[in-house]
Amino acid sequence: MAQLEYSPPQLLAALCSHLMQSGVLAPFTAQQLATTAYAFSALDHFPGEQLLGLLAERCLAVRGALDPLSLSHVLWSLARLGYAHKPFYEQLAPLVSSFGWKRLVGSGRESLLGLE
Numbered sequence: 001m002a003q004l005e006y007s008p009p010q011l012l013a014a015l016c017s018h019l020m021q022s023g024v025l026a027p028f029t030a031q032q033l034a035t036t037a038y039a040f041s042a043l044d045h046f047p048g049e050q051l052l053g054l055l056a057e058r059c060l061a062v063r064g065a066l067d068p069l070s071l072s073h074v075l076w077s078l079a080r081l082g083y084a085h086k087p088f089y090e091q092l093a094p095l096v097s098s099f100g101w102k103r104l105v106g107s108g109r110e111s112l113l114g115l116e
Helices: 009-019 030-042 049-061 068-080 086-098 100-105
Strands: none
Touching: 009 049, 030 049, 030 068, 049 068, 049 086, 068 086
16 A cells, blocks of 8 residues: 555554554564554654554564564654653664664665665
8 A cells, every 4th residue: 555655544543453453563574564564654643642552562572573674664653753761762772773784774674774
């Protein structure tokens, strides 16, 4: 939908409602969580503070499985959507550091910051 720039409000509301149900996000992989967060930001759709909190909580639970690209999608997307829970970002800071400077500013899909 994001690539089509198509975001029907009723569909997005139903999706958000479903994702907030207990246990729905539990089986999501790190990449699926990152893609979900990225899709909301690409569609410029604020899914609500509660759902952002649930996404952030699950991202923290699977942070060891986040690769540089998934981590960058999570950080960029949640920040763009206005998620301002400082402890979330503080808990991911060591992961950012663990990738090392070359992985952060490298080129292409291996770059966390997307810098060339």
